[in-house]
Structure formats: C-alpha cells, structure tokens
Amino acid sequence: MSKKKESNFEESLMRLQEISELLENRETKLEDSIKLYEEGINLAQSCYTILKEAELKVSELKKQLEENLKG
Amino acid sequence: MKDNILSVSDVTGLIKQTLEENFSEISVIGEISNFKAHVSGHWYFTLKDSGAQLNCTMWRGLNSYVFFTPQDGMKVIVSGRITVYAPRGNYQFDVRSMKSAGLGELQAAYERLKQKLAAEGLFDEKYKKPIPKYPSKIGIVTAINGAAFQDIKSVAERRYPLVELIIASCKVQGEGAAAEIAKSIELLNKEKDIDLIIIGRGGGSLEDLWAFNEEIVARAVFNSEVPVISAVGHQIDFTISDFVADLRAPTPSAAIELATPDKEEIFSFINDFSCFFPEKMVEKLLNFSNEIGRTLSSYGFRMPQDLLRNKSQMLDNLLFRIQNSFDNSITGSKNLLALLESRIQSHNVDSILEKGFSIVRQNEKIITRKKQLEPGLPVDLEFFDGEIKIK
Numbered sequence: 386m387s388k389k390k391e392s393n394f395e396e397s398l399m400r401l402q403e404i405s406e407l408l409e410n411r412e413t414k415l416e417d418s419i420k421l422y423e424e425g426i427n428l429a430q431s432c433y434t435i436l437k438e439a440e441l442k443v444s445e446l447k448k449q450l451e452e453n454l455k456g
Numbered sequence: 457m458k459d460n461i462l463s464v465s466d467v468t469g470l471i472k473q474t475l476e477e478n479f480s481e482i483s484v485i486g487e488i489s490n491f492k493a494h495v496s497g498h499w500y501f502t503l504k505d506s507g508a509q510l511n512c513t514m515w516r517g518l519n520s521y522v523f524f525t526p527q528d529g530m531k532v533i534v535s536g537r538i539t540v541y542a543p544r545g546n547y548q549f550d551v552r553s554m555k556s557a558g559l560g561e562l563q564a565a566y567e568r569l570k571q572k573l574a575a576e577g578l579f580d581e582k583y584k585k586p587i588p589k590y591p592s593k594i595g596i597v598t599a600i601n602g603a604a605f606q607d608i609k610s611v612a613e614r615r616y617p618l619v620e621l622i623i624a625s626c627k628v629q630g631e632g633a634a635a636e637i638a639k640s641i642e643l644l645n646k647e648k649d650i651d652l653i654i655i656g657r658g659g660g661s662l663e664d665l666w667a668f669n670e671e672i673v674a675r676a677v678f679n680s681e682v683p684v685i686s687a688v689g690h691q692i693d694f695t696i697s698d699f700v701a702d703l704r705a706p707t708p709s710a711a712i713e714l715a716t717p718d719k720e721e722i723f724s725f726i727n728d729f730s731c732f733f734p735e736k737m738v739e740k741l742l743n744f745s746n747e748i749g750r751t752l753s754s755y756g757f758r759m760p761q762d763l764l765r766n767k768s769q770m771l772d773n774l775l776f777r778i779q780n781s782f783d784n785s786i787t788g789s790k791n792l793l794a795l796l797e798s799r800i801q802s803h804n805v806d807s808i809l810e811k812g813f814s815i816v817r818q819n820e821k822i823i824t825r826k827k828q829l830e831p832g833l834p835v836d837l838e839f840f841d842g843e844i845k846i847k
Contacts, residue, residue: 395590429726439617446624
C-alpha cells in the first residue's frame, strides 16, 4: 500500500518534469498545453501534499527470515 | 639391546609426550601459505619462513575470534601447542589464537586482496549500477545501535521522509563481522523491493574497519543485484568494499545524502511549477492571440474583405439604379393618371349643363339623336339648375 503510494510519487514527479519541459517547448499545441497545464497543477498539488505529510518509516529485517533461509 | 627395541607405537608415544610437554604453550611468527578454510569451519595452513615450514590447524570456534581472514603471504603470530597425530606419524601446530604480525601486515593483506580483485575485474566501471534517484526502500547494513545508523536516520528524515529504511542489523567489527555483513547483503537482496543498499559504519582503527576489507564482503557487494553504496569510516578511509560498491560515500551521512533527493529541492521545483507556469501559460496565450491578430491584419486576410466591400458597393449601385427607374416609372404613371383624370373631368355632365346645354330623356333614357325621340310621349329636360317634365 505504502509502496504503491511512494512509487506513485516518483511517477508523478517524473511526469511533472516531463510536463514542464513540454510546456516550455514552443512546438506544443495550445490545446495540448492547456491540458498539460491542468494536469501539471494537479500533480504539483498532490506531490506537495504527499511529501509534506510523509514520515520516515524504519523497520528491521526479520531475524526469522534469516532462520528460514538457513533451514 | 633387546630392551632398547621399541615398537612404532611406543616411539611415537614417546615423541608425542616429549613434544606435547615441551611445546604446550608457545608462540610462533611466520608467513601463512596454503591457507584453506574447510567447509567444516576448521582452518588448515602452513606457517613458513625461509628455512622451514610448520603444518597448522585452527579449529572452528577458536578461529571465529580472529577478526581477519588469513591470506597466503600474511605474516602472523600464532599461539598454541604442538600435537602429534600418531596414525599418520606427523606433528602439527594446534593454533589457539592468531594475530597479525603488525599493522603493516594488514595493510599488505589489504593491498594483496585489492590487486587480486582488481585483476578479476570486480572494480570495473562497467559493473557499476546506477543509484536510483527516488528510492522507496533503502536497505541499511550496519549495527542498529551504532552512530552510523542514527546519522542515516536523521539525514533521511530531513531530506526525504518518503523513503523507508530497512535495517539489516549486524556486527560491523570483530570476529564474524564480515560474514554477518555479507549475509545481510544477501538477505536484503531476497527482499525483492529494495531499491538500494547502504553498507557502512562510523570511524575507527584499521582493525575496527577490517570487516569491510574482507573478500567475503567484497564478493557479496559485487554479487548484489541491488545497487550498493559503501560508506565506511571517515573521508580518509578507503576499504575494499568502497572499490567494489556501485558508489563510495565518505561517511554514512554522506551515503544517505547521495541516496536521497532533497525535499527542499523538490518543493522548490513544485513551487516553480506552480508559480512560473501560470505566467508561462498567460504568455503563451498572449503569443497565440497576437499571432491571430497579425494573421487577421495580413494582406491575405484583408483581400476578401476588400472584395466584399467592392461587391457591396456594386450592389448598392444596382439597387440605386433600380430604385431610380422604379421611381421614374411611378412618376410617369402618376402623370398619366392625372392627365386621364383631367380628361375625364372635362367630360363631366355638370360642367356641360353649367355651360347652358340640357339633357333630354324619355323613359329614363338619354335622347341624343332626333330619330330616338318618340312624339307624344312625355319628355324630361334636365338643366343645370333643375328638371322639367313636358307632357
């Protein structure tokens, strides 16, 4: 669950970067620009929220896993 | 003479007694050769110098207290006792403890392993895996109670709290540390969803850091499917694991900095996007609208308009002419009508009567000719000022 959320974050951020490049490109059509811009603003908002609310998770690799692998 | 004859077992027994009594607690310095670590956990090697050699064994359990793995060519000081193995008729050195003959020996061992692994290609750039930019899970191979892990946690917290740290805690110095480190790297690789592994520890002496100079650790790092950052000791410390790893960091804190994006940078990118792009969009829209304006005022676009104006003018002219001719014909008709009207007017009976003429009627019929008159019937005469009946 959390894994999915995090990789979404990465994808969103990548997409945002892509959009910013597309918007700066003069070749991009007006209609596309408007759609991209709208998508970008939404992504920016959700990325901001996710990162702002993130808390560091720390877990220890289970010792029993090690035992299982030995057996 | 007969009394002096001993059996093989007797003489071997005497030798055994002599040797084991006289060499029960000795230390020997020499160079290791033919070192073999048996799967049973026991070590077999030969200690030699320029003039002699001595077969040695070191049992499992005892050898686990040696913090380094011996290498051929390494000068060591071993302590223990001589034992005789009667069935084979040979003697060997039963090693209880081992230490390197000096720091220089460890340094030399380090250099030898480095040469060997370099020759095998373990340090080659072509094997270096890229470090992911936005890792979700980072495996940490270090002691969970160590300062290194505390540093890593606080830097991760500050820079990129979105990441999850999976600590595979292990000994990072002393006996057995190298094996634990290697094992932890393997375990993290079995986890499947780990994006990156950081191995390391804080600063210490050459002996403290030695586990990271062991071949078993070097191999584990090399075999890791997951990219590995090695961060051992301080800036000045270079370990074998640093050379094999996909990336070397001078310290554990630096490792986690290299491994994670900076939250503030991401925020500023997002802010830039949110502030800069509305302006950018407005600019873009303005550009488009200017372009539309320019296009409309271009000669090509003015042409149809001019054409239209010409046509419309032509149409106006035509309409004007039609209007004119229509007006003319109306006027003509009106004149004709007036003429006819005046003519009709001139035939008006009253105006004739007024002039002094009279109308003659018989039986309500107007008599205009002599032959129409029937004598004997009454005649009506109409004058301008009245009628008279004549019987």
